[in-house]
Amino acid sequence: MDTPAVTVNNFSLELGGAQILNDVSFSVLPGDYLSIVGPNGAGKTTLLKCLNRVLTGGSGDVRICGTPIGELSQRELAQRVSYVPQLDGRSLPFTAAEFMAMGRYPYLSSFSGIREHDRSELNAAACQAGIEDLLERQLDTLSGGERQKVFIAAALAQGAQIMLLDEPTTFLDYRHQVEVGRLLRHLNREGGKTVLAVTHDLNSALDGCNRALALKQGEIVFDGPPVELLQETRLRDIYRTEFAFIEQPGSELPFIRPWEAL
Amino acid sequence: MGGRGVVWAVVLISLAVVLLAPLAGPHAIGLSALFDPSAAGVDGEILWKIRVPRVCTSFLAGCSLAAGGLAFQALFRNPLATPFTLGVASGASLGASLYVGLGLTFSLFGFSGETAASFAGAMLAVGFVYSLSRLKSGFTTGGMLLAGVAVSFFFSSLILLIQYISDFTKSFNILRRLIGGIQVVGFGPALNLLPFALVGGVVLVSLAHELNLLTVGEDIATSRGVDVRRVRKVVFGVVSLMVAAVVSVCGPIGFVGMMAPHMVRLLVGPDHRRLTPATILFGGGFLTLCDTMARTLIAPVEIPVGVITALLGGPFFLWLLLGGQGGRIS
Numbered sequence: 176m177d178t179p180a181v182t183v184n185n186f187s188l189e190l191g192g193a194q195i196l197n198d199v200s201f202s203v204l205p206g207d208y209l210s211i212v213g214p215n216g217a218g219k220t221t222l223l224k225c226l227n228r229v230l231t232g233g234s235g236d237v238r239i240c241g242t243p244i245g246e247l248s249q250r251e252l253a254q255r256v257s258y259v260p261q262l263d264g265r266s267l268p269f270t271a272a273e274f275m276a277m278g279r280y281p282y283l284s285s286f287s288g289i290r291e292h293d294r295s296e297l298n299a300a301a302c303q304a305g306i307e308d309l310l311e312r313q314l315d316t317l318s319g320g321e322r323q324k325v326f327i328a329a330a331l332a333q334g335a336q337i338m339l340l341d342e343p344t345t346f347l348d349y350r351h352q353v354e355v356g357r358l359l360r361h362l363n364r365e366g367g368k369t370v371l372a373v374t375h376d377l378n379s380a381l382d383g384c385n386r387a388l389a390l391k392q393g394e395i396v397f398d399g400p401p402v403e404l405l406q407e408t409r410l411r412d413i414y415r416t417e418f419a420f421i422e423q424p425g426s427e428l429p430f431i432r433p434w435e436a437l
Numbered sequence: 438m439g440g441r442g443v444v445w446a447v448v449l450i451s452l453a454v455v456l457l458a459p460l461a462g463p464h465a466i467g468l469s470a471l472f473d474p475s476a477a478g479v480d481g482e483i484l485w486k487i488r489v490p491r492v493c494t495s496f497l498a499g500c501s502l503a504a505g506g507l508a509f510q511a512l513f514r515n516p517l518a519t520p521f522t523l524g525v526a527s528g529a530s531l532g533a534s535l536y537v538g539l540g541l542t543f544s545l546f547g548f549s550g551e552t553a554a555s556f557a558g559a560m561l562a563v564g565f566v567y568s569l570s571r572l573k574s575g576f577t578t579g580g581m582l583l584a585g586v587a588v589s590f591f592f593s594s595l596i597l598l599i600q601y602i603s604d605f606t607k608s609f610n611i612l613r614r615l616i617g618g619i620q621v622v623g624f625g626p627a628l629n630l631l632p633f634a635l636v637g638g639v640v641l642v643s644l645a646h647e648l649n650l651l652t653v654g655e656d657i658a659t660s661r662g663v664d665v666r667r668v669r670k671v672v673f674g675v676v677s678l679m680v681a682a683v684v685s686v687c688g689p690i691g692f693v694g695m696m697a698p699h700m701v702r703l704l705v706g707p708d709h710r711r712l713t714p715a716t717i718l719f720g721g722g723f724l725t726l727c728d729t730m731a732r733t734l735i736a737p738v739e740i741p742v743g744v745i746t747a748l749l750g751g752p753f754f755l756w757l758l759l760g761g762q763g764g765r766i767s
Contacts, residue, residue, distance in 0.1 A: 229659045253662030260656050267653055268707040277650055281662035285643040288710065333661065 186235030213390035278332035304328035320351025451722030503720020506694025524588030529684035532558025617743025692750020
């Protein structure tokens with residue numbers, strides 16, 4: 176059996192006196208596409224940040240590709256895990272190409288610049304994300320959707336096996352939601368990336384993932400195939416909301432619409 | 438905009454300023470003295486004992502201040518964050534004032550006791566600001582700047598107290614130090630600055646990738662593999678050393694660390710691989726120019742160079758605050 180890409184065992188985290196994550200355990204196999212869902216404040220983003228040490232502390236065991244996270248240097252970790260945060264790119268003074276080049280940081284030494292090998296990795300990442308035309312543009316001149324694709328390409332350039340994404344399609348228009356969703360599925364299926372994506376929109380989240388993890392108040396309340404998550408009582412418990420379920424032709428997943436807060 | 442061409446232009450202009458500056462002054466000096474260090478005349482004497490050492494000192498001081506400002510701006514992602522606005526310089530001044538006020542005389546590893554005392558003061562201020570930033574995660578940059586202001590006021594009051602209880606000569610000495618001016622004879626002060634400027638400059642240039650990523654944000658920098666804590670410690674340490682050395686030699690010269698990085702950023706763009714070396718050289722040239730103005734504007738009377746930089750920097754600060762190119766570090 177494969178070594179899990181990510182293993183989390185009995186992980187708890189307290190921030191400023193509040194229990195954000197409580198005894199969380201799960202593991203992700205290489206090639207999995209895991210959607211982490213749950214209401215606001217459930218600890219989704221925090222959990223993601225603990226997997227690449229953007230947040231430190233907490234108790235329990237976190238392993239990346241079998242190695243305890245504490246034994247990896249930040250560079251080694253960055254070679255295994257990349258991250259697309261919710262980032263406001265409007266104030267970033269770089270071009271898309273400059274921003275992407277920073278993704279090669281874990282492979283650079285202090286005085287070296289981008290080498291031939293880095294350049295081909297960057298081109299490949301730009302090509303996969305379909306942003307070749309945007310490379311010379313300043314980030315603050317791009318639309319939100321274009322910028323998100325650049326951020327994903329920059330994470331790709333990092334050459335990591337595992338990708339963490341925080342709300343990758345939120346705030347994007349429909350067209351870009353579809354494009355980014357398709358890109359992530361492509362990276363997962365064709366590119367062999369292990370994807371962990373946090374989102375609160377179940378309809379877009381569950382389309383394409385093979386597993387869903389639901390958090391509520393810092394605890395895992397569901398871990399399994401997406402179709403099993405979309406059940407009336409389960410969603411009512413997690414979101415304290417009544418949902419309507421609408422059959423979708425050509426999909427085993429129903430489309431859900433919240434209609435009453437409980 | 439940007440590119441190597443602009444960087445080279447900045448380098449050449451800075452060097453030109455440094456080469457020409459020794460010729461300016463109340464006493465006209467012929468070019469012949471420049472090429473003949475052994476010339477025994479008054480020209481040679483003035484040139485090699487006073488003007489060239491002074492230009493060297495102001496150049497190195499300018500380099501250090503600009504480098505420190507640039508690194509802090511990247512670290513805090515704010516164009517107003519400099520060693521001065523964060524209280525490092527007032528900490529160094531307090532150290533220097535204590536040294537003078539208590540009438541201490543010692544030296545440490547070949548560096549003057551005043552440098553050591555300034556460094557201790559600077560470390561005190563940095564330690565305070567640093568632990569404040571660690572104390573509460575998510576401490577805003579605005580909060581840090583305000584804390585810096587508070588630290589500055591507190592230290593200024595202590596300096597006033599030291600002055601008040603010191604005798605007249607010491608008090609006057611302290612006052613002269615606080616104004617910030619470059620009055621040196623011989624190469625001693627420049628040699629005192631050189632190791633700090635050199636080592637600090639090399640370290641900050643070597644951190645170009647890290648500073649670029651920190652400009653984007655700490656989360657991104659961490660996720661790309663930057664050990665943010667280590668970088669922050671190194672930058673704090675190196676910048677305190679550089680600024681403390683400058684304060685111990687020239688007193689607090691403000692605003693260079695804020696203006697130089699900002700102007701160079703407008704010229705060469707945000708990439709620290711070009712920005713850091715260009716800013717360091719530009720800062721050196723800029724302070725040399727300011728100091729040359731200080732010596733010549735109303736010669737034979739000298740204006741302290743700190744007054745000139747503050748007169749330029751005050752309006753510049755306001756311009757940044759009002760948003761002229763200043764809302765972002767770009």
